[in-house]
Amino acid sequence: MARELLLLSTSTTFGTRYLEHAADELRDFLRGVSRVLFVPYALKDRDAYAAKAREGFAGLGFGLDSIHDTLSAAAALEGAEAVFVGGGNTFRLLRTLQENGLVEVFRRRVRDGLRYAGASAGSNMACPTLKTTNDMPIVQPPSFEALGLIGFQINPHYVDADPSSKHMGESRETRIREFHEENDTPVLGLREGAMLRVSGTRVVLRGNAGARLFRKGQPPEEVPAGASLESLIPGA
């Protein structure tokens, strides 16, 4: 299986600049690439988002084109060496990909070697569905099916329950348990600062924050930084 993915929980951690916490990982992931194709669809103001991403990637030594500035999004994807799919609203992102006929293009190009990096909604997009997003369903995508570049679900911005909270809304863990009342796919709760590096059949947890793995009918499991996920998630 040819696939090269870098999936960040968040684009910005507390107290650091945009992508700063993932700078080394991104540089390593994009070695040999000169320009990155940016996908800003998760935010409303695509121009402002592309400008921010352009500045961030320039600081890492990469040029950036935004897919919304190209004559044909599909053609831009066909010609790209690497994409970075930015965070924002996951429903808006998926709807835009589906309505522009880009889902199949993404799948085929990633199989053919296109490097796929994403943060938050952009990481969720690599999963089988968007069903583990934290976002508000502000628009309705035709389908909840996402790109399916990996075989399990990511929950970005994963937060552990706060035992001192007086809020009666569901904790993140409760929400993921509800997901498993209706679905079988394992869910990896990626804490902010955590990221996944996928290379072919290898899946490794990077960053410094660790993750929490939820499998249907089993107690949640702590996954330390550096762990291999393919041993934990069959068919990852």
Place this chain on the structure above:
Amino acid sequence: MARELLLLSTSTTFGTRYLEHAADELRDFLRGVSRVLFVPYALKDRDAYAAKAREGFAGLGFGLDSIHDTLSAAAALEGAEAVFVGGGNTFRLLRTLQENGLVEVFRRRVRDGLRYAGASAGSNMACPTLKTTNDMPIVQPPSFEALGLIGFQINPHYVDADPSSKHMGESRETRIREFHEENDTPVLGLREGAMLRVSGTRVVLRGNAGARLFRKGQPPEEVPAGASLESLIPGA
């Protein structure tokens, strides 16, 4: 317009029993009613949920039948004096109503005088859409369109932003602003402990927690307990 609604932000506030914070409002709302029809579809274990609700309503002096225990859900709705739609997962609740053909029955019966009470997901259900839910999209309903018993959106379990938080996920206010990037409908953020009493064209904020009103292109507005909403939201 004949409609009688009582919409709670939550079924349980911190440190109180199930429905205890709304006991007086519920008793007043259900005056003259002997039995309540309970809708447990937002949770997976309907039997357990119905048992909990039956105990809660017994404490208020009302009998309770659960719609999932009836031979025909539609027929049960036709014969009911009052319904209580329990909280849980909003996507699951809406999908069940849609797939069982109950949306139109609810609309017609509420127009004809059926008293509709709900909490959390059950309150969101009374809105035009589910687009302001906080829940995880664990199942895909055929449509995001909900019952439309009121003309604006409720965000249940509304929480003010925590200025000390180091979490980089979106605050509730940010999520509602994103909603208004794509939609025009006003959103009432109902804090836990707040509830709405709708009687014909009258809409009053009850409970003790207050609410926050978000209108597209305008700064958010604090709504104190006791305020009339129909003056704030045209066509409420």
